[in-house]
Amino acid sequence: MARRVVITSIGVVSSLGASSPEIIANIRQDRTAFAKAPFDEDIAVCPVSKFEVRNYTGPSKERRYLNRGAQFSVAAALGAVKNSGINHDSLKKAGLFVGAGPNLDIGGEFPDIRGGAMDRQDLMALWILRFLPNTAAAVRADLLGIHGENLTVGGACAASLQAMGEAFRKIKDGYLDVALTGGGDSRLHPGGILAYKKAQALSRRAGAPDGASRPFDEERAGFVPGEGGAFFLLEELEHARRRGGSIHGEICGFGSTFGGGGLTAPDPEGKHEEEAVRKAMAEASLEPSQIDVVSAHGTGTQLNDHMEAALIVRIFGSANTVPLPGGSDKPSVIALKSWIGHIAAACGAVELAVALACLEDNYLPPVRNLIKPCRPDIHFVREGTRCAPRTLLMENFGFGGQNCALVVKSGAVR
């Protein structure tokens, strides 16, 4: 019999909160953390306030080698394990699959750099660790006693979804019974903002920062950087049942393709993006009509949202302008970057945590700031909706043509 993979614990650190109830409460009250970047009036960001990694790690001398993104990553993973009740022996054999991005905080790490020379006395002996992508994984393995297969994935903004997909496959294919997977990232510092501003990817829309992230809106003008982390404990279904683990949902399919076209822009025809989505649905043995909710990548950039909206219509067909009474066979589309900003390498993980919190609460959050949808024939969620969706399709498309999709069924396993 095919092995099934379930999510038995979630750890999350986000601008909406660090637990499902907190996230839901903030969404219900339309409370977001969007603000102007402290050093650049033109740019909106979505920071996590009052985050202190030591509250998660306790005293730990390795903390000093974690950049902020890595801190979110480690904190979320420790949260997931703490919430899981899993024992030390299971963790010892567990796998670890992490989506990570580069540390772009050049100015913060080396404020005194001049002409390539670093005349700075307080530079740590091992500052290199703050730049190595696998430092977060190593610290986490040390703190949690994880010794199984591991992989740090650098697949740009699809990295954490890709990591989750790889973890799912390792369990499904029998290599592991337990895996910890997710990611953390932060690029709100001057180095990160400079990088994306130069690339003309950031929203520079005038007005309240709250209105800057507007996926799929005609007036969208770029993405708004966010930060945070989320981790999931994945288990083979029978393993989870035997130990009495609580089940938040099941991962049913994963699809991944490589665009191989431009280094930043998506393929305008979205051919390989579409293939990733179709592969995920095929592995889950689901027809497009069986997907209840699409959690879109929805960056709020002209190019991504144009490509992604067309892709959604190609796969699911043209939806009626107004959902028919009694429901529709077209999925509802949510875009969580309008709530938490774009968390780069960790966007997939944090978006899945937020999406699962909403689905467990039988609630779909609106796409914020969606006034004039770029397409009329998609069921974008326009206002908070009470319903009981079950099947969720996650999409993430990253720089370099990194395309990933994951199909998750929320709630108890049937």
Next chain:
Amino acid sequence: MDVLEEITIILAEILDMEGLEITPETYLIRELGAESIDLLELSVAINSRFNIEVNDDELFLRTLRIHLRAAEMEGRDAAGYLAEKYPVLTVSRVGEILADMGGGPVLRMKDIISYITCYGKN
């Protein structure tokens, strides 16, 4: 602030231990659990704070056993040989170290203090 206090603050940060109680007799490795990576950070911090070109092997008595072996090969007196190699250590401290070798890494806070006091320009 004396050297002991300053090193205590530096070590508390490196080891992420609050309210660290350290005396000159405290063993860095045996008691505080300092690992090579921590000593590396301590060396960089001492270099920066006290403006000393640190020789890690000498500061942390890293080559102690190599020197002892060399003394044996050359048929030299161990205490005399060590005193030559570690000019910052007093004769009585060398004797103490030789008597303490069986208990594990001998490095104590007072050795760090001696080093800083001897080479510090501050």
